[in-house]
Amino acid sequence: QVQLVESGGGSVQAGASLRLSCAASGRTGSRYATGWFRQAPGKEREFVAAINWDGGSPAYADSVKGRFTISRDNAKNTVDLQMNSLKPEDTAVYYCAVDGNYYVILGNGNMDYWGKGTLVIVSS
Numbered sequence: 001q002v003q004l005v006e007s008g009g010g011s012v013q014a015g016a017s018l019r020l021s022c023a024a025s026g027r028t029g030s031r032y033a034t035g036w037f038r039q040a041p042g043k044e045r046e047f048v049a050a051i052n053w054d055g056g057s058p059a060y061a062d063s064v065k066g067r068f069t070i071s072r073d074n075a076k077n078t079v080d081l082q083m084n085s086l087k088p089e090d091t092a093v094y095y096c097a098v099d100g101n102y103y104v105i106l107g108n109g110n111m112d113y114w115g116k117g118t119l120v121i122v123s124s
Contacts, residue, residue, distance in 0.1 A: 002026045002113040004096050009118030014088055020081040020118060022096030032112070034072060034079040035105035038092035038120075048094070049081060050105045059106060064090075086122045093117040 008020040031053035039045040049070040050059045058070050072079040079096060097111035104111060
């Protein structure tokens with residue numbers, strides 16, 4: 001079992017930055033890829049960013065490319081999402097998830113474990 005806890009959400013003005021963090025506990029010795037996803041009210045969950053277990057192969061949705069950066073610190077069992085130049089359309093609950101298969105995350109498939117999410121609100 002892996003437990004995931006997201007933190008760092010909040011309410012900001014457009015153009016501001018936030019840094020989300022996903023902390024993992026439990027069976028963290030396994031080689032899990034990690035992804036960030038978001039779900040806005042009335043919309044389906046969408047992929048935001050992914051990173052492989054070794055910190056390689058960072059990938060981003062087109063809507064956040066150039067503004068968001070995903071990184072991980074395996075010594076601390078954390079994966080962060082630095083979000084810059086935030087826009088009102090970035091408003092959503094942000095979730096992190098892990099899976100043993102990086103491509104499951106890229107494909108927004110059935111991930112092994114999910115966190116409970118952190119809310120990001122961006123006002124214009």
